[in-house]
Amino acid sequence: MSTHSGDGPHLNRLAQAKSPYLLQHAENPVDWYEWGADAFNKAKHENKPIFLSIGYSACHWCHVLAHESFEDPVTAKLMNEYYVNIKVDREERPDVDRLYMMFLQATSGGGGWPMSVWLTPDLHPFFAGTYFPPGQFRQILSKLADVWESSSDRCITSGKQIIEALRLASQMAPDTSALSIAPLATSVFDRLKQRFDMVHGGFGSAPKFPSPAQTMHFLARYAATHAGEPVGEVARDMAVRTMACIYNGGIRDVVGDGFARYSVDERWHVPHFEKMLYDQAQLLSSALELAQLVPPDAPERATLQRMAASIITYVARDLTSPAGGFFSAEDADSLPSHESTVKKEGAFYVWTADDIDRILGGDAPLFKFHFGVEDGGNCDPSHDAQGELKGQNVLYTAHTVEETAKQFASRAEDVERVLDTSLAMLKAHRDKERPRPHLDDKILACWNGLMISGLSRAADVLDKSFGLSTKALELAEGSAAFLRANLYDEQSGELRRSFREGPGPKGQADDYAFLIQGLLDLYEASGKEEYAVWALRLQEKQDELFFDTEGGGYFVSAPDEHILVRMKDAQDGAEPSAVAVTLANLQRLAHITEDRYTEYEEKVQSVLAVNAQLLREAPFALATMVSAALAAHDGYKQFIFVGSAEPSHVSPLLQAIRRPFISNRVLIHLDPANPPRELAKVNATLRTLVADIDKKGGQVSENVRVCQNFACGLPIEDVEKLKHVLA
Structure with missing residues (x-):
């Protein structure tokens, strides 16, 4: 003491x-x-x-x-x-x-x-x-x-x-007058369009944060809502351009994968080098959603999928605990060498031209041209407040593979081979000669929830050629298992927020909201009923602890006598608003557990009423909430897939549902060999279908029913007919 x-x-x-x-x-x-x-x-x-x-x-x-x-x-x-x-x-x-x-x-x-x-x-x-x-x-x-x-x-x-x-x-008074969602969404889009940097991508000037909750998440949903319209293409292209600039910039760890938190300059070149789990998670989800929105043969699609693969590779290798949970972050600062005693920002990630020459030998000129390496360093001193990057290079894609091939009179495939080999040599050198940055090894329920969402989407849509869709599902399920075993009380239904040498403080609203979202995404990706049932129980506990029965809406902080004001802050920040994610969760649960639709819809309307004034005055600050309201405005579609949930089973019908980005989709699985009996207790349509399957002894053909407003069409067994319905 x-x-x-x-x-x-x-x-x-x-x-x-x-x-x-x-x-x-x-x-x-x-x-x-x-x-x-x-x-x-x-x-x-x-x-x-x-x-x-x-x-x-x-x-x-x-x-x-x-x-x-x-x-x-x-x-x-x-x-x-x-x-x-x-x-x-x-x-x-x-x-x-x-x-x-x-x-x-x-x-x-x-x-x-x-x-x-x-x-x-x-x-x-x-x-x-x-x-x-x-x-x-x-x-x-x-x-x-x-x-x-x-x-x-x-x-x-x-x-x-x-x-x-x-x-x-x-304490905003609820405003129950009707909200016009479409104009609010247009207002957010117009602001993003006005602030869009057409040269470097992103929105506004330096410093530049990816801010997926405020930008890419919204633009993907706005583009899906306006598919086939010029305004939808503009929304998609702004987001895709931004993601490509982020991927090709120095904000990406070119050598070891993953992305830094933000760039201090306008062109995504010089980052603050800390790597946060929540950034990896949100960028992963956005990359995959946007990949679904671009044509299959578009080069941008390959870039977005490479971006997703980079994140999965990094998280699996460097942020996954042996027990399955995901660690929080890696530091910006580290020791330049094992003999050093003073840490510097970016020391693990930057290179001098001499470093490149010494390690790569004859391949160094090609590598330096492609990744923008300069003899005196490529970091603008105005972006290096403490002079720690003098003479250093932050690698970024200065030239395309085709430009590099032309410069060195080579073939594109040979250039790619040299670059891949060179990056592997630099990574081996870095891992051996440089101490890794400090690892923040606490495991947060909220950020794990975001990562489960991103990995579940990867399992859904990532091209099999990348070989990571199965790995993504394994990682997502491993995190969910860790959280359930270490941060969840089965009897009370309560979450703890963090784990490091034991459970930490009690869960906050974002822990519940982000994990519920992750579990719903994991349910849709895996077909395992247990994840939807757990999400349902967590929502019940969140309602009990955080819903304001007197003033309406949700508090974002847990009850605590030392927190002088319990807020209902619904504005997005580096992470999406917990209130907005809760709004989307309630809407999805209302269509998974249709017997409770009225109960959930009342809470949905309560959230919108409490935030109506701010939505009208500053919708851009609540972009995630506008996205959630827009999905409900368009009307949720339920896809009830009747077929095997076994991972080894590849269903063309399921693939057809997953191929496009449908922002208002709810996918419900009904495996005849193992019917979802818990969900059927709270879903009248499922009860009817399960009863029918039981009568037939489980002998039914694989099919999909498409429902809207709880009115379902006839079962569809033909893939082409389903694609026509989806078009």
């Missing part, structure tokens, strides 16, 4: 933490506490303000702040003397992060991590910022300590007023 000393590094309370981010600060001279009653009681007893620091383990600027300030004895002495210091992993406690991030954004107009917030002992915020240089940080610590000493009442009054304002802002 540490004392209020600033004399040097020592183990503080965080040495007992499970979070990798908190453990990174266990030897700081700062007297850190975890978020909890011990810290709050100390602040009240000693009448000290709280310094709250929020970040995550793969965050580059979090490391910079730690090295410059939290490891500095002088700064630590200030912190220990005048504050109770609390460290929070935003990935473990998104409820804490969300509340104070809203305060930061409201008071400064911006946000981000590391987040630094000063609180009263009653947890009311009165000042906040992000990264502060060391001198400025010490000045702020001293100034705010003086302010607290001389006029703490003013801080307390201000903090209470701010929290009350946030509380009022979060």
